Amino acid sequence: MVPAPISGRQPPYYGYGRVPPPGAPPPPPSVPPAAAAAGPAKVALLVPLSGGNAELGHAILDAAQLALFEASGDRLVLVPRDTGGNAAGAASAARAVIADGARLILGPLLAAEVEAVKPIAQEAHINVIAFSTVTGLAGGNVYLMGFLPRQEVVREVGYARQRGLQRFAALAPNSPYGHLMADALREAASTSGGTVAKVEFFDPRTGEASPAIQRLLPGGAADPAAAPSAASPPAASAHLAFDALLLPEGGAALKQIAGQVKAAAGSEKPVQLLGSGLWDTPEIGIDPALVGGWFASSPPEARQDFERRFSATYGHNPPRLASLGYDSAALAAVLSRGQGGEQFSQQAILNPSGFTGVDGLFRFTPNGLVQRGLAVLEVEPQGTTVVSPAPQTFQDLGY
Secondary structure, rough: OOOOOOOOOOOOOOOOOOOOOOOOOOOOOOOOHHHHHHHOOOEEEEOOOOOOOOHHHHHHHHHHHHHHHHHHHOOOOEEEEOOOOOOOHHHHHHHHHHHHOOEEEEEEOOHHHHHHHHHHHHOOOEEEOOOOOOOHHOOEEEEEEOOOOOHHHHHHHHHHOOOOOEEEEEEEOOOOHHHHHHHHHHHHHHHOOOEEEEEEEEEOOOOOHHHHHHHHHOOOOOOOOOOOOOOOOOOOOOOOOOOOEEOOHHHHHHHHHHHHHHHOOOOOOEEOOOOOOOHHHOOOOHHHHHHHOOOOOHHHHHHHHHHHHHHHHHHEEEEOOOHHHHHHHHHHHOOOOOOOOHHHHHHHHOOOOOOOEEEEEEEEOOEEEEEOOOOEEEEEEOOOEEOOOOOOOOHHHOO
């Protein structure tokens, strides 16, 4: 395996004009033109530094800068450009960094941006490591580093099967994301020898899931705060047709729906809830209805250490996706240690042993998708605990 790209603390090359993190040593002295010609490789970072996603874009940039401070030495120059959060801005940014001599592009963030950048980078024979999760954009010169929902479902279902659960169901938003998760559940259950008993969808615009829960659970979608009426049979008398329920939702809607599911299921048999990346928030255990649920995520220890370092450097906690900026920049630093034109080549990016970052083990497949070594976490009142550790090598990957 390639060593983790977070080792060592060498002075960064601040050729992109950003202020070093607090306490960092001064930039290295300027080099004569002859040395500069064979100097650090330029790697572009295309993120929204303006517009609706500017806060996230700046956090990704800050995380990337932190990675270079910790890992890159003087082999790499980061060239950030604002995409504005739209396709036209991303295309303009890509042309600018290519004209500036960038040899690898990190980002963009959104699917429309990636779609706009792909042909421009392809014409320039430059690879792109993007942060989108729209798998149809992968391939050719584009590699997707975002967290892919299908892999989360496969990991969760695999662990559930190990624990003896066989019958699955899904309660998902009626959206492309919800249908993707439901399809992933059907595929993962079938591959692992399980079955999918039911799939129901609710309107994500209103978050009103009561009708879907009534169809899903014989006990109906009772309000957890309401007293049972004489006309309604108790939910405990109903027989559940499944052992585990995939609930790919987040925020306030997740808490409301989980409470309704718990009330409708009654006390006859607990329903094992399965989550998604939307569950990966610090406050997930606040709602008692979610305690005991499982979801797949990157191993938490390294990420929590990154979050502490980020907070100590910048004075605030990073958003969840900021780690993509760190790991992509750290990956670029690892690739920069290669020889000549092979530094950022397809062969280098497709290293079958993979790489280790703050989000754990990962590698890219020939079709441009990231493959991650995920852990399974269980929700507790004070947070989460690892119930199935992430694999240490891809030889240990059982899913």
